[in-house]
Amino acid sequence: MRDAFTRALMREAASDPKLTLVTGDLGFGVLKPFWETYPDQFINAGIAEQAMTGLAAGLALTGRKVLTYSIGNFPTLRCLEQIRNDCAYHEANVKIVCVGGGFVYGSLGMSHHATEDMAVLRALPGVTVFTPGDPHEVEAIVPVMLRTPGTCYLRLGRGGEPCLHPAPLTGWQMPKALTLREGNDVALLSAGGILTQTVSAANLLAEQGVSAEVVSFPCIKPIDAEKIAQLASRFRHIVTVEEQNIVGGFGSAVSEVLAEMGTGCKLHRIGMPDVYSSIVGTQQYLRSEYQMDDKAICARTLAWLGGQ
Amino acid sequence: MPAFASYEEKTHAAFGGAPINVRDPRVLAWLIRRHGLEMTHLSRGSHIGAIFSVAEIVATLYTGVLHVDPADPAMPDRDRLVYSKGHAGAAVYAALAENGFFPVEELSTHYGNGSRLSGHVSHKGIPGVEFSTGSLGHGLAVAAGMAMGAKLDKAAWRTYAVLGDGECDEGSVWEAALQAHQFKLDNLIAVVDHNHMQSLDFCENTLALEPFADKWRDFGWNVMVVDGHDTDALRAAFDQAKANLGTEKPTVIIAETTKGKGVSFMENNILWHYRTPQGEEYEAALKELEAQRP
Numbered sequence: 095m096r097d098a099f100t101r102a103l104m105r106e107a108a109s110d111p112k113l114t115l116v117t118g119d120l121g122f123g124v125l126k127p128f129w130e131t132y133p134d135q136f137i138n139a140g141i142a143e144q145a146m147t148g149l150a151a152g153l154a155l156t157g158r159k160v161l162t163y164s165i166g167n168f169p170t171l172r173c174l175e176q177i178r179n180d181c182a183y184h185e186a187n188v189k190i191v192c193v194g195g196g197f198v199y200g201s202l203g204m205s206h207h208a209t210e211d212m213a214v215l216r217a218l219p220g221v222t223v224f225t226p227g228d229p230h231e232v233e234a235i236v237p238v239m240l241r242t243p244g245t246c247y248l249r250l251g252r253g254g255e256p257c258l259h260p261a262p263l264t265g266w267q268m269p270k271a272l273t274l275r276e277g278n279d280v281a282l283l284s285a286g287g288i289l290t291q292t293v294s295a296a297n298l299l300a301e302q303g304v305s306a307e308v309v310s311f312p313c314i315k316p317i318d319a320e321k322i323a324q325l326a327s328r329f330r331h332i333v334t335v336e337e338q339n340i341v342g343g344f345g346s347a348v349s350e351v352l353a354e355m356g357t358g359c360k361l362h363r364i365g366m367p368d369v370y371s372s373i374v375g376t377q378q379y380l381r382s383e384y385q386m387d388d389k390a391i392c393a394r395t396l397a398w399l400g401g402q
Numbered sequence: 403m404p405a406f407a408s409y410e411e412k413t414h415a416a417f418g419g420a421p422i423n424v425r426d427p428r429v430l431a432w433l434i435r436r437h438g439l440e441m442t443h444l445s446r447g448s449h450i451g452a453i454f455s456v457a458e459i460v461a462t463l464y465t466g467v468l469h470v471d472p473a474d475p476a477m478p479d480r481d482r483l484v485y486s487k488g489h490a491g492a493a494v495y496a497a498l499a500e501n502g503f504f505p506v507e508e509l510s511t512h513y514g515n516g517s518r519l520s521g522h523v524s525h526k527g528i529p530g531v532e533f534s535t536g537s538l539g540h541g542l543a544v545a546a547g548m549a550m551g552a553k554l555d556k557a558a559w560r561t562y563a564v565l566g567d568g569e570c571d572e573g574s575v576w577e578a579a580l581q582a583h584q585f586k587l588d589n590l591i592a593v594v595d596h597n598h599m600q601s602l603d604f605c606e607n608t609l610a611l612e613p614f615a616d617k618w619r620d621f622g623w624n625v626m627v628v629d630g631h632d633t634d635a636l637r638a639a640f641d642q643a644k645a646n647l648g649t650e651k652p653t654v655i656i657a658e659t660t661k662g663k664g665v666s667f668m669e670n671n672i673l674w675h676y677r678t679p680q681g682e683e684y685e686a687a688l689k690e691l692e693a694q695r696p
């Protein structure tokens with residue numbers, strides 16, 4: 095996803111000299127093509143996320159599209175008030191980019207586990223939240239995001255994720271949810287890089303004779319409520335999957351839509367069970383540990399369906 | 403106490419109907435204090451001590467330093483002022499109203515239900531306010547971003563930031579100070595209202611800032627220390643700061659001020675960071691201010 099982001103951003107920078115990328119001293123090996131090609135549109139603000147975000151707001155108010163870039167919780171939680179007051183309240187054209195959503199930096203420890211960012215950013219008025227599930231979604235989102243007014247948040251995964259959509263997504267419109275696989279028994283709704291596990295879980299469920307529909311939500315705020323309503327009318331069980339705390343994030347967003355529309359459909363949420371992880375490991379290890387890898391999604395879904 | 407037909411009439415009464423020259427920084431500074439007293443009195447609001455310490459700084463900015471136009475508040479080549487010590491927002495509102503950005507009468511709504519004049523300075527719907535603040539430590543970075551934008555655009559307008567000294571406890575101020583130096587923002591001019599007091603005590607008893615000027619020098623800034631209640635000295639400092647363009651260093655003016663300046667019993671008294679002037683104290687403060695009218 096990281097490289098897809100840089101590719102998409104460079105395409106945009108080529109035609110927009112007012113596009114400015116500000117990093118908090120991170121992005122070695124990711125942003126290098128950008129800073130080599132567009133040195134005048136690149137700023138290293140240092141390890142100073144609060145001032146980076148304030149600087150970005152000030153720059154944006156001089157008519158620029160400004161992206162702030164860092165990893166984990168640094169571009170979001172570390173400078174949350176600057177995002178709220180300086181960016182969002184001023185409708186500043188600042189796009190906050192996080193690499194490492196969820197357990198991408200699993201081995202580095204709790205400080206580097208980005209497991210509340212979707213919830214926290216979603217709670218800020220005026221902030222659009224993008225949660226791409228694969229590199230095709232990243233490439234579709236970047237140009238849309240850069241044409242979306244005001245402050246946006248883009249939650250990326252890591253490098254090297256597989257493309258899950260069969261082809262590049264042309265003409266994607268915010269906040270359209272994207273169906274990757276049709277099914278009849280249960281709908282698996284996924285936001286962010288955990289989409290690999292959701293798709294794989296659907297394959298495992300098929301082996302068990304369960305037909306799962308898989309829908310990716312590249313944008314959780316605003317959220318594609320129409321799609322959620324359609325799914326609620328077709329399925330008795332909806333499962334949400336996110337690599338993020340269970341409180342306030344994607345599952346919560348879906349639950350809000352379902353609760354307000356009034357439905358007999360049952361919602362099951364998969365995510366971090368409102369804890370911090372003090373154990374470390376690879377992303378896949380921690381997904382397994384916290385029951386959100388493909389096998390766990392499959393097993394939990396079977397249990398929920400069996401209990402109907 | 404005579405009855406007045408309006409807020410404006412009351413706050414201008416000391417001039418006895420004579421013309422009020424708001425282009426005179428001493429007159430504007432006096433009006434800022436007069437409004438500060440009345441606004442905090444009417445609203446039972448706080449921060450009069452900080453409004454009084456920053457009065458000459460704001461008055462000097464709005465009498466010939468800032469290139470702004472009430473007839474066209476959003477003109478592209480205006481100077482930008484980021485007023486980081488937003489808690490003393492009444493001073494900016496007063497200066498803007500007296501300069502015709504919005505009616506003086508609206509100052510009476512400060513803090514009130516449904517008012518757009520929030521206790522901490524807000525830009526929403528207020529002509530002339532560039533940026534909303536209130537949480538300390540935000541303004542310098544934003545001002546640096548604006549100054550950088552002007553540099554990239556090769557635009558001649560300047561960016562000013564007004565900070566409090568207590569605000570300099572915030573690490574984000576020093577992050578921004580590093581950035582402004584690194585990016586050679588010699589079109590950025592910061593002013594610190596150095597009234598030596600913060601919320602609970604003197605700065606030196608809280609997180610000691612001295613040697614304050616040396617800190618800014620060590621961060622690579624041009625530094626001037628001036629009497630922050632002397633409008634001539636402030637004007638000269640701003641002129642010098644503008645002339646620092648080309649030094650590749652941002653400039654900070656450390657304005658030595660007194661918290662509560664202008665009312666004897668408020669000066670250097672931490673109580674008046676919070677206390678609202680009412681009853682005899684309001685009357686006594688008004689009497690002292692009236693005696694100082696330029």
